[in-house]
Amino acid sequence: MVAAIEVRSLHHRYAGAGDHPAAINDVSFVVEENQFFTLLGPSGCGKTTTLRCIAGLERPTSGEIRLGDVVVVSGRHFVPTHKRDIGMVFQDYAVWPHMTVFENVAFPLRMTSRRRMRASELRGKVMSTLELMGMERFEKRRATQLSGGQQQRLSLARALVREPQVLLLDEPLSSLDARLRSRMRAELRRIQRQLGVTTVFVTHDQVEALSLSNMIAVMNDGDIVQLGRPRDLYFRPQTQFVGNLVGAANLVHGRVISVDEADDEDGTPVVRAATLETTFGTLRVTDPSAEQMRVGAECSVLVRPESVILHSESPERENVFIGRVELALFVGEAVDHEVSIGELMLNARAASVTRFRREEKVFVELPASSCVVFAE
Amino acid sequence: MTAVEAPPAERVPEPAPPPRPPWYLRGLDTLMARRLQGRTVLAIVAVVILLYLVLAPLFLLGSTSFQTNNDNLPFAKGTKWNFANYRAVFTHGSTYTILGNTLVFALGSLAVAGVIALAFAWLLERSNIPCRSVLFVLVIAPSGMPLLISSIAWSLLLNPTNGVVNQVLDTVLGVKFNAYSLPGMIFVMGIGMVPLTFLLIVGSLRAMNGSLEDAATTSGASGVTTLRKVTLPLLTPALLAAFVYQFVTAVKDFDVPLILGLPGHVNTLSLEIYNNTNPPVGVPSYGRASTYGFFLFLLALVPLVVYNRAIGSRGRYATLSGRARRPVRVNLGRWRWAIFAGCIGYVCIALLLPLFILVWTSLQPFYSGINVAAWNRLNTAGWNNTFNDPNVIHAMKNTLIVGAVTAAVTMVLSAFISWVIVRARSRSVWLLDMLAFIPHAIPSIVLGLSLLLVYLVLPVPIYGTIWIIVIGQATLFTSLGTRLMSAAFAQMQVGLEEAAATSGAPLRRTWFRVIAPLIRAPFANGYLLVFMASMQNLTIPLLLASPTNTVMSAMIYQKWNYGLTTEATVMCVTLTAITITLAVLVRGVGGKADV
Ligand SMILES: Nc1ncnc2c1ncn2[C@@H]1O[C@H](COP(=O)(O)OP(=O)(O)O)[C@@H](O)[C@H]1O
Ligand SMILES: [Mg+2]
Numbered sequence: 022m023v024a025a026i027e028v029r030s031l032h033h034r035y036a037g038a039g040d041h042p043a044a045i046n047d048v049s050f051v052v053e054e055n056q057f058f059t060l061l062g063p064s065g066c067g068k069t070t071t072l073r074c075i076a077g078l079e080r081p082t083s084g085e086i087r088l089g090d091v092v093v094v095s096g097r098h099f100v101p102t103h104k105r106d107i108g109m110v111f112q113d114y115a116v117w118p119h120m121t122v123f124e125n126v127a128f129p130l131r132m133t134s135r136r137r138m139r140a141s142e143l144r145g146k147v148m149s150t151l152e153l154m155g156m157e158r159f160e161k162r163r164a165t166q167l168s169g170g171q172q173q174r175l176s177l178a179r180a181l182v183r184e185p186q187v188l189l190l191d192e193p194l195s196s197l198d199a200r201l202r203s204r205m206r207a208e209l210r211r212i213q214r215q216l217g218v219t220t221v222f223v224t225h226d227q228v229e230a231l232s233l234s235n236m237i238a239v240m241n242d243g244d245i246v247q248l249g250r251p252r253d254l255y256f257r258p259q260t261q262f263v264g265n266l267v268g269a270a271n272l273v274h275g276r277v278i279s280v281d282e283a284d285d286e287d288g289t290p291v292v293r294a295a296t297l298e299t300t301f302g303t304l305r306v307t308d309p310s311a312e313q314m315r316v317g318a319e320c321s322v323l324v325r326p327e328s329v330i331l332h333s334e335s336p337e338r339e340n341v342f343i344g345r346v347e348l349a350l351f352v353g354e355a356v357d358h359e360v361s362i363g364e365l366m367l368n369a370r371a372a373s374v375t376r377f378r379r380e381e382k383v384f385v386e387l388p389a390s391s392c393v394v395f396a397e
Numbered sequence: 398m399t400a401v402e403a404p405p406a407e408r409v410p411e412p413a414p415p416p417r418p419p420w421y422l423r424g425l426d427t428l429m430a431r432r433l434q435g436r437t438v439l440a441i442v443a444v445v446i447l448l449y450l451v452l453a454p455l456f457l458l459g460s461t462s463f464q465t466n467n468d469n470l471p472f473a474k475g476t477k478w479n480f481a482n483y484r485a486v487f488t489h490g491s492t493y494t495i496l497g498n499t500l501v502f503a504l505g506s507l508a509v510a511g512v513i514a515l516a517f518a519w520l521l522e523r524s525n526i527p528c529r530s531v532l533f534v535l536v537i538a539p540s541g542m543p544l545l546i547s548s549i550a551w552s553l554l555l556n557p558t559n560g561v562v563n564q565v566l567d568t569v570l571g572v573k574f575n576a577y578s579l580p581g582m583i584f585v586m587g588i589g590m591v592p593l594t595f596l597l598i599v600g601s602l603r604a605m606n607g608s609l610e611d612a613a614t615t616s617g618a619s620g621v622t623t624l625r626k627v628t629l630p631l632l633t634p635a636l637l638a639a640f641v642y643q644f645v646t647a648v649k650d651f652d653v654p655l656i657l658g659l660p661g662h663v664n665t666l667s668l669e670i671y672n673n674t675n676p677p678v679g680v681p682s683y684g685r686a687s688t689y690g691f692f693l694f695l696l697a698l699v700p701l702v703v704y705n706r707a708i709g710s711r712g713r714y715a716t717l718s719g720r721a722r723r724p725v726r727v728n729l730g731r732w733r734w735a736i737f738a739g740c741i742g743y744v745c746i747a748l749l750l751p752l753f754i755l756v757w758t759s760l761q762p763f764y765s766g767i768n769v770a771a772w773n774r775l776n777t778a779g780w781n782n783t784f785n786d787p788n789v790i791h792a793m794k795n796t797l798i799v800g801a802v803t804a805a806v807t808m809v810l811s812a813f814i815s816w817v818i819v820r821a822r823s824r825s826v827w828l829l830d831m832l833a834f835i836p837h838a839i840p841s842i843v844l845g846l847s848l849l850l851v852y853l854v855l856p857v858p859i860y861g862t863i864w865i866i867v868i869g870q871a872t873l874f875t876s877l878g879t880r881l882m883s884a885a886f887a888q889m890q891v892g893l894e895e896a897a898a899t900s901g902a903p904l905r906r907t908w909f910r911v912i913a914p915l916i917r918a919p920f921a922n923g924y925l926l927v928f929m930a931s932m933q934n935l936t937i938p939l940l941l942a943s944p945t946n947t948v949m950s951a952m953i954y955q956k957w958n959y960g961l962t963t964e965a966t967v968m969c970v971t972l973t974a975i976t977i978t979l980a981v982l983v984r985g986v987g988g989k990a991d992v
Contacts, residue, residue, distance in 0.1 A: 076895075076898075076899055077898070078895050078899075101898075101903075102895075102898035102899055103897075103898050103900075103901050103902050103903045103904075104901075105899075107899055108900075109895075109896070111892040111895065111896060112892075113890060114892075115890060115892030115893050115895065115896040116896075117896070117897075117911060117915075118915070119911075119914040119915055128897070128900050128910070129900035129901055132900055132901035132902045132903075132906065133901045176896075179896070179900065180899070183900075183901065189899070
């Protein structure tokens with residue numbers, strides 16, 4: 022089976038950008054049929070540029086792009102946007118203010134079909150797409166008479182109506198307010214799974230990326246720095262950058278004093294483990310990536326706040342340190358703590374029933390299997 | 398799933414950039430790579446049309462200035478190529494007088510217009526002067542009166558023989574002004590430039606975020622300090638832009654020198670060009686005229702180019718949201734009504750007095766100032782005669798046709814050019830940008846002369862028809878049109894067009910279905926503005942006049958020149974009424990600008 026999208030060695034430099042570095046350097050990835058593929062990264066890292074190259078709105082300086090078995094970009098060969106089988110949702114919706122909701126959605130059908138589609142057939146398609154979005158009531162409204170969320174749905178309906186091979190979404194949720202955003206997020210996922218349309222999604226929001234995607238490509242400065250499933254990225258980031266990007270993180274510095282083998286929690290695979298010397302004592306970590314660790318190497322350790330366990334009494338296990346609660350913030354679904362261990366400050370997230378007072382002494386556990394080690 | 402490809406280890410850090418082709422192939426390379434793209438075709442068509450409209454006349458102007466022959470015609474038999482014209486111009490003492498006159502005239506009118514416009518802008522935007530919206534309309538209303546007509550009106554009011562104002566001043570104070578002098582010209586030009594100067598300044602003052610000024614006040618700055626330290630510095634780029642623009646307007650002007658300078662023997666560059674192409678005796682001296690034309694072109698071009706360089710190309714199309722909040726208005730206290738009365742006084746001088754004298758004169762069999770005898774002579778015979786004259790009716794028809802066609806051609810061309818300028822991200826856009834900008838620096842007298850030369854040489858049979866006027870005016874107004882349309886495109890989200898492309902629409906259909914409907918309002922607005930400018934324009938029709946292609950403005954001048962004062966003022970009043978109506982329409986359409 023051919024992949025739905027194949028991007029190879031994509032490189033793009035904007036014409037007007039002077040001697041700025043290229044917007045994207047050397048990006049390659051493959052998106053399988055029906056996949057929800059996300060480009061995640063901080064602002065300016067080249068996500069939009071990559072997406073626009075796929076859409077044909079930018080012509081990459083070099084590289085190759087294939088949609089299904091059609092090569093759309095390769096050397097001199099370039100298929101213009103309107104001949105690509107795509108649907109795209111823009112960050113600012115881009116619904117046409119001079120057309121009604123119906124006209125907006127009907128537009129792609131009128132452009133595509135070689136023969137003139139029968140009015141009833143066209144109407145059927147438009148209405149069923151609008152129904153999918155729950156927008157059929159607004160059919161006759163002008164696009165300008167819609168709320169932000171409705172414009173967003175309309176924009177999605179327009180992108181989907183001609184059943185494109187590939188759906189491209191550029192930060193579609195970022196202009197919505199928080200509540201609407203989480204609702205639309207769920208809806209987006211439902212619709213994508215229901216239609217099974219291959220989707221490339223661009224976002225700088227890690228929650229959106231983790232919750233929606235089958236596969237995430239993390240970008241930085243025009244490069245893909247890690248490609249993986251949401252859980253892999255979250256629990257096993259390969260770099261500090263990725264670790265910080267996909268969620269809150271504590272970072273601890275240390276030096277490797279010994280390296281050995283250990284059993285993983287479920288006992289089966291044997292992984293490398295290491296003991297580190299830190300400012301507050303020795304820390305044991307079990308991490309497959311610690312393989313490259315050598316004795317004496319400086320490294321940093323990432324622990325997610327929700328992996329940090331706070332005890333009021335010592336659990337008598339490894340990696341437990343005595344600390345003090347500096348701040349406890351009850352945020353509803355959890356309590357966020359700031360805990361000091363000597364000089365070191367750590368964030369710890371605990372269940373909402375937890376009650377530690379300020380300045381209370383606590384036993385802080387950093388479970389060895391939740392620690393991720395990066396060489397420095 | 399086998400999605401993971403190209404692991405980091407394999408990646409080349411920085412791929413070798415594709416080799417840069419030599420400069421002369423770069424454009425070609427882009428062209429061939431994009432040969433299928435509609436926007437490239439559009440860009441090329443736009444460049445070719447502009448090259449023809451803009452560069453052909455300038456080329457002929459330039460080359461004519463280096464030619465001498467017995468017929469004084471460009472490219473005639475026995476043409477010698479030399480610097481004779483330049484030598485003649487440079488060694489002639491009057492050239493320096495003319496240059497001095499032109500500069501004094503331009504700077505003087507700029508000072509008059511700048512001071513009045515700045516005062517009005519501050520009063521209307523930052524003070525609590527009463528009846529602001531009425532004042533606003535009254536300040537810009539004189540823009541409905543072409544300079545040709547206001548010059549005629551002021552000639553009637555301030556001529557030393559029987560000017561009405563002079564009669565009054567002579568009786569009361571024993572002094573007289575002379576309209577046919579440099580101060581007279583400066584006064585008329587200055588007053589005439591107030592509306593546009595005001596609009597340019599007030600726009601930027603309004604767009605300026607008031608919180609910046611309020612922040613100064615809350616930091617302890619007094620009203621005057623705020624004005625000096627915050628408002629004016631922030632406004633400086635906009636003020637400079639307005640002043641450079643208006644300086645060039647005055648340098649280029651031909652109407653005021655023609656009506657007031659010619660009888661007073663105050664020569665400016667524009668007038669000198671005219672005198673050389675239409676000498677009172679003898680044959681036209683096109684070589685000499687072209688040389689002066691070239692000077693005038695440079696005098697207009699240099700300030701604009703220097704200024705554009707200074708602000709960079711970025712600021713030119715900058716549009717502001719217009720949602721900026723206004724700061725607290727300064728309380729004028731007990732001076733409030735006195736200042737208001739002063740403003741009304743200005744409006745009387747700038748608008749009502751000229752209108753009144755035109756109407757009065759149009760109702761007189763001959764002009765003799767205002768007195769009892771004249772009061773008894775009031776009648777409408779002049780109106781009847783004028784409107785029964787088939788030549789006048791023909792001129793009116795011509796005016797409407799020229800205006801309608803010019804506006805259509807200009808706006809369609811401008812829309813495409815602006816779209817390419819704003820949307821194309823090609824590096825060669827600067828060429829188009831420059832070509833669309835140059836007409837603004839070409840004085841209409843120079844363009845008129847150049848077109849005369851082009852169609853004397855080119856075997857296209859449009860010489861003496863209204864179509865040569867259409868071509869001239871379309872060239873002239875393209876920079877106005879592209880300014881308007883570029884602003885419109887800059888405000889229109891590019892996503893709306895890209896969404897059409899991702900929906901499968903080729904460029905042609907994107908234009909018809911998305912772009913055209915969305916730019917309807919600014920397009921209509923621009924159409925009316927160009928229509929108005931076309932009717933007000935005297936220079937092009939006058940220079941390219943023939944018995945059959947006369948339009949109203951040219952006919953007004955001809956009648957005025959022959960001393961047919963009554964008929965001239967009848968047509969002045971008619972033309973002013975039409976252009977003021979158009980001005981109101983422009984505002985009406987502008988109000989409905991958003992879809
Ligand atoms: N039209 C453009 N011209 C020049 N540079 C651009 C243009 N668009 C984006 N860039 C630059 O390219 C880089 C990547 O931009 P973009 O792909 O929009 O980032 P992202 O979508 O990840 O925020 C940025 O450094 C940006 O400044
Ligand atoms: Mg982006």
